[in-house]
Amino acid sequence: MSHEAESSNPVSDPIPDSGRVIGIDFGTARIGIAVSDPGQSIASPLEIRQVQNQNSDGNYFQQLVKTETAVGFVVGLPVHMSGDESKKSREAVAFGQWLHEITERPVAFHDERFSTAMAKEICSQLGLKGPKRKTHLDKIAAQVILASWLELEDRNQNLPKSLDSNQ
Structure with missing residues (x-):
């Protein structure tokens, strides 16, 4: 499924400094989801969304x-x-631009290099194997992405420089 958007520019104003993120x-088949606490200091894995269609996915994210x-x-x-x-x-x-449009919430992008490798390591440390590992991997990867973003001193940088030059 494709969530169409016009360009690769940042999609919104910065995310507020307090409140859940x-x-x-x-992913095109599955979307890992994590959530922060209202103070934006802790990221927790939430769930995995099996991608369906734009209408159903839109309703899901609005809810x-x-x-x-x-x-x-x-977004990683x-x-x-x-x-x-x-x-x-x-x-x-x-996808991030589409998400901003349907939820009217700011969206930031964060480099996700190594997030899956870190999520696999966390799953190994937790003793998750086989099907259990697969059911947790994407939401733990989302947790790694969110936790890394929460640790940034300057969260206003939405895109890596290579993409930011497209503005």
Whole structure:
């Protein structure tokens, strides 16, 4: 499924400094979801959303914003090791733009290099294997992305420099 958007520019104003933030590990089949505490100091894995269609997914994210009283989203940006954008990063930016449009919440993008590797390590440490590991991996990756973003001193940088130059 494709969530269309026009360009790879940042999609919104900065995320407020307080209130719950939702972390997203974007995928075309599954979306890992994590959420912060209202003080934005702790990220916790929430769930995995099986991608369905734009209408159903839109309703889901609108409800998620209400349920979690979310003030914004952080979408993981899968860039190459060099920091250059990839096809997947353009898809993630398009998804983030769509997410902003349907939820009216600010969206920031955060480099997700190594998030899956870190999530796999966490799953190993927790003793998760096979099907159990698969059911947790994407939401733990979202937690890693969100936790990394929460630790930033300057959260106003929405995109890596390689994508930011497209403005």
